[in-house]
Amino acid sequence: DQQVKQNSPSLSVQEGRISILNCDYTNSMFDYFLWYKKYPAEGPTFLISISSIKDKNEDGRFTVFLNKSAKHLSLHIVPSQPGDSAVYFCAAREGYGGSQGNLIFGKGTKLSVKP
């Protein structure tokens, strides 16, 4: 049973517009959420994270929003650029220390930004 779900396998947006990638989770014990970006044939690259005690974290063009009551988070990319075209993975951590520090990943959403 998937604890981290990315229900949209793909998303296509126009350059300059906003990209919104969504992630739902089922485990209320998750205390940190992370977003990674992955190009084909490369390893994932860390983008941004958010603690469960916050509802928003911003880093340049990337903003992550967390809605704990809905068990939902989203990554906003504004403005979207063709170089943002990649697969985006949502990940969650259940506590820290030992195996609890391990991350659980969603299946990813493939973002295509068209010029």
Next chain:
Amino acid sequence: EADIYQTPRYLVIGTGKKITLECSQTMGHDKMYWYQQDPGMELHLIHYSYGVNSTEKGDLSSESTVSRIRTEHFPLTLESARPSHTSQYLCASSDTGTVTSSDTQYFGPGTRLTVL
């Protein structure tokens, strides 16, 4: 910037061969991980380590084995490769997280393994 390396990047090998995938990091991280990932699927954790001489199995059962003799090195070995082992193998490392910091994992470039 993370410094974590994997070799080889691509490997095509015949059934029954023994292979070792190398992973090294220069960040002094305590924790290291191996994931298996297929297109359109999540990253599946197959092995992890808390530090030297520590190895644990992950959520996905794997016929591979790992060792952690040095902090910076975490190789993965398949004694007898089979076509079902064809996949991308990703190595990662992280500091041990705390209540105020996430266990941000930094990934290597991956090894694309094809077993014929």
